[in-house]
Amino acid sequence: MTKPSLPQGMRDFSAETIRKRNHIFNTIKNVFENYGFEPLETPAMENLDTLMGKYGEEGDRLIFKVLNNGLNDPKNAEKAKDGFEKATQGKSSSLLTERALKYDLTIPFARFVAMNYGQLTFPYKRYQIQQVWRADRPQKGRYREFTQCDADVVGSSNLINEVELAGVYHSVFAKLGLGNYILKINSRKILSSLAEMCGSSELLTDITIAIDKLDKIGIEKVKAELEQRGLNSTQIGLIENYLNISGSNTEKLNKITELLDNTSASEGKSELAFVLNHCEKYNIDIDFTLARGLNYYTGIIFEVKAPLNVQMGSIGGGGRYDNLTELFGVPNVPGVGISFGVDRIYDVMEELKLFPENLQSGIQAIFFNMGEKESLFAYKIMQQVRDNGISCEMFHEFTKMEKQFKYADKKNINFAIIIGSKEIEEKNAVVKNLKTGAQENIGFGELVEYLK
RNA sequence: GUGGUUGUAGCUCAGCUGGUUAGAGCACCAGAUUGUGAUUCUGGGGGUCGUGGGUUCGAGCCCCAUCAUCCACCCCA
Secondary structure (H helix, E strand, O other): OOOOOOOOOOOOOOHHHHHHHHHHHHHHHHHHHHOOOEEOOOOOEEEHHHHOOOOHHHHHHOOOEEEOOOOOOHHHHHHHHHHHHHHHOOOOOOOOEEEEEOOOOHHHHHHHHHHOOOOOOOOEEEEEEEEEEOOOOOEOOEOOEEEEEEEEEEOOOOOHHHHHHHHHHHHHHHHHOOOOOEEEEEEHHHHHHHHHHOOOHHHHHHHHHHHOOHHHHOHHHHHHHHHHOOOOHHHHHHHHHHHOOOOOHHHHHHHHHHHOOOHHHHHHHHHHHHHHHOOHHHOEEEOOOOOOOOOOOOOEEEEEEOOOOOOOOEEEEEEEEOOHHHHHOOOOOOEEEEEEEHHHHHHHHHHOOOOOHHHOOOOOEEEOOOOHHHHHHHHHHHHHHHHOOOOEEEOOOOOOHHHHHHHHHHOOOOEEEEOOHHHHHHOEEEEEEOOOOOEEEEEHHHHHHHHO
16 A cells, blocks of 8 residues: 655645634635625636636746546547647647646636626626646745635726725735735836836836846846846846835835836826825835736736735735736726735734634534433434534444543533433433533533523 | 755654664553543554665665655746
8 A cells, every 4th residue: 555645735624724714715705795796716627728828938837737538549549649749849739638727716717707798797896716726846835736815806997996906905914913914016007117218118027027036136136137138237227226216105106207207107107196095094015126927917016915024925916907808809808806825824824823712613512422322312412402503422432431531622622411321310411511620410401501 | 947855653753983673752552440531650553764776794874766745946826
């Protein structure tokens, strides 16, 4: 027999963890519903075509692809070999694989909107809490299967949606006890403007990749990377001035106006100003170095950092994308969305001990097994207790009480109920409080009331 | 994809410069204690030391390969 194990980056969750995770899910879900979002679920697998090319080159590499069935059929043998040839050259081939596990929730959502455009009422506000899979190398806070919680609004360009989503972040983190989170905000238009000022909008990707690393590697290494990516010293000088912008949000906006002088810059600036004006309570920081990897963002972008005293990457992010469904043939559906990284939020909350004590509800009472006849009698009593919404169980076999007590301790059960021959005769049960050790006789009729 | 770490009982780990029969704690089972637990005490079961090869009189320990793992980079939540 081989030792059982899990595939890399996959996890089991047992009761305690699930209850804590559900606490996070329920909090997020309630806020989503409170803001008028409605639920959506999409399948684990999508057609490979739906996903490929949407996440950049690196993203494509990290999509989990599912091998076609029936490759061993002689009819398909040649095709399969062709497909394999292509696969070894790094091209994916429908001869070998045509389905894949979903990589995020946004693209399947866009696919759904495109397919159901006629049936949906716009603006369409949906939330989605599901697993996604990435063939990434796992490490701390990063898994191959993880849960995303997304909320998106499509069919509206109004910036009030951005404000609303910032409000969602605020409500959720306040309720989870992470009120001192940091919401960073920027606009892709500012970044585009910077690229234009450097001479070409083509430079946008190179610039964003480099400056995104600023807080990690420092200004000198960013400059080195920019140089390596082919930028000249004038361009790098401009970018350095851009990165050196600091101060309050208002000061940052003023300084960016001095530095960048074109249409995208002023558009980006007024977007940021609008959102900030309506989010005064939310502790938002403008961060011009914020870029975000996904290349479909076009307007405001968000990223949530854990409180400063814990070391954790971003615990959420999002932004505006103007034409996501166009990829699927439906143009002119602007949208904006945010995502919560539940697994990381979990780790942060664990570190800061923010989970409420009363999450581990468990079992209220255990009926001791005092013999075959006795336990069958007690079973009927137990069913009445259960019918009244009190969770309880009976010890599975007649054995000495020490064992039954130890079992109850381990499962953190509050009451032990003893119904033996004596109790049956006297029509009352011995109820022992396992936390205090106190016990008393309770008539069968009063049991439910006593346990409540 | 790149670099490093670790792999010994169900779990967490110890095991000295290579030397008899590989240890501890937790968990499990039994007893002290046949209707009152969390403590304590006694005893017990459990291992092809990740896998394959090599060096050696002799390998858990050294060498090579391989698989798995965790961490970091890349990228990202």
